[in-house]
Amino acid sequence: MLRAMPAYPLRSVDDQFLRDAPLVVASTVKLDAPPARVWQALGSDEMWSWLPLIDQLDWQTPRPHTEGAVRRLRLGRFLTVDEEFYRWETDRRATFRITHQSRKVLDALIEDFVLRPAGTGTELTWTMAVSPLKGRGLPLGLLAPLLKPGNTAAIAGIKKILR
Numbered sequence: 792m793l794r795a796m797p798a799y800p801l802r803s804v805d806d807q808f809l810r811d812a813p814l815v816v817a818s819t820v821k822l823d824a825p826p827a828r829v830w831q832a833l834g835s836d837e838m839w840s841w842l843p844l845i846d847q848l849d850w851q852t853p854r855p856h857t858e859g860a861v862r863r864l865r866l867g868r869f870l871t872v873d874e875e876f877y878r879w880e881t882d883r884r885a886t887f888r889i890t891h892q893s894r895k896v897l898d899a900l901i902e903d904f905v906l907r908p909a910g911t912g913t914e915l916t917w918t919m920a921v922s923p924l925k926g927r928g929l930p931l932g933l934l935a936p937l938l939k940p941g942n943t944a945a946i947a948g949i950k951k952i953l954r
Contacts, residue, residue: 797891802899812920818943841948898922
């Protein structure tokens with residue numbers, strides 16, 4: 792269980808930020824599992840277990856999760872964040888914003904997961920919208936094409952827990 796309390800609040804943002812953030816990266820993968828199974832994996836304790844950067848993940852709210860659910864995760868022993876889900880549409884879509892961080896790194900961040908049936912499988916699109924605390928004047932949009940392949944590979948790792 793993560794004990795470090797993220798003490799620094801982030802700016803509260805909503806869906807508009809998915810369009811207006813300095814850096815928006817959308818990645819899509821096709822999965823050989825129906826939306827209900829993909830949804831279960833997204834909400835599981837194993838989500839991101841294949842990504843070494845995320846070394847701890849704990850749900851702070853009891854199951855079943857709904858809007859308002861909070862998840863705490865740690866990135867490489869460097870940064871702990873609290874994620875609050877403001878959208879929870881079972882088997883279809885989940886969106887969260889980071890509300891607090893253990894270090895002053897981010898100004899705002901939202902992640903959006905959209906599931907669409909695709910034949911007998913699912914098309915999963917993960918969109919990350921972020922504004923760092925410093926460097927907002929940098930041309931971060933130019934980084935999106937460089938980050939997209941990495942984000943696509945990261946989200947494709949969900950296949951490991953769908954087996």
